[in-house]
Amino acid sequence: MFKDKKVVLGVCGGIAVYKAVELLRLFVKAGADVSVVMTRSAQEFVTPLTFQTLSGNPVHRELFDLYQEKEIGHISLADRADLFVIAPATANIIGKVAAGIADDLLSTTLMATRAPVLFAPAMNVHMYENPIYQRNEASLRELGYHFIDPDHGALACGYEGQGKLPEPQAIFTSAQNLLAPQDLAGQSLLVTAGPTREELDPVRYISNYSSGKMGYAVARAARQRGAEVILVSGPTFLLPPVGVTLLPVVSAAQMRDAVMQALPKVTAVVKSAAVADYRPAATATEKIKKSDDDMTLKLEKNPDILAELGQNKQGRILVGFAAETQDLLKHAGEKLKRKNLDLIVANDITQCGAGFDCDTNIVKLLHADGQIEELPQLSKDEVAHQLLDRVVELLAHRPQEED
């Protein structure tokens, strides 16, 4: 998302400046071309050389230095930017922008830009709670400026409370959301994720190795692109993406019920959950005690949720997943047909860099018209965006609703 994008990182004075260094590294790693603007007080905490070395660009500091150049510096910075991120943002810069004061390079550039601006405030808790600050933030929000709320915790000033600069990754994600194309705005997506657990007795269950990472990445990416997202998730250790409606479930039967309930609201379903195909025929109410003999477990079939959705599509786009250990294309192709899907995401889980609990995936996309696309090894976030690119296309060409 940041490839070839021009980001202006505005750095104000505060102990949290060190986190802006890490934030800069995240932008650079993501392919952004970053210009750093430092206020005078920011330079008291970290030298411009650090930002210059990491960004590969000169650090902008003085309004009048830039006037020496051929172009008017603050205007060209303001015009070139795809996004402004101010981290840490002090009460001072927020107050200045809210009041229309442009008396240094950063405030002047902010006044001149039409790019989206994200403020990441960090300050003493009493300053943060001060109604003057709160009024300034509220009026900027009303004007369309974006904010990421400071965290609670121990502050450098010795106080405990809200005012800590959020972790660089959280600021980076918020910035990413601002640049995402809003091509799923107005759509509602249902995403399933994680494993299901089929209870044997109060202390045991049958499950699988699914971490839920792929499904959570799809839910997060869809939300970034403007969709309303319902995430039906089996048990995972993941935090639900911000802005997504989470419906937690445990068993396949519960997942089916949650999916069927949410279905009327959605235009597309992405079924990344690893649903257990079988459950114990009986669930004991007490712990099963060991005996001297071997034990045979009788299993009965779970509903195939996706196949059921495929039988009654009503114009919805259906995307399935196929995690296989052999004959990938053959098995995935069969599932695509059998479940009446528009697209299936196939991955060979024996391949290094693919499959459960990995942060990357290597997938093939099989379309209903027979087209097969092979994607390289990508992060699960990137796979999610690739998959959603196809969903956007499919939604644009979907057949009219049948009764």
Ligand code: CTP
């Ligand atoms: N799926 C489902 N309900 C099930 C089983 C699978 O909705 N009871 C969905 C999965 O979420 C996935 C797709 O169907 O999107 C394929 O799942 P997979 O387990 O690979 O396929 P199965 O049909 O169960 O076939 P098999 O286990 O024999 O490979």
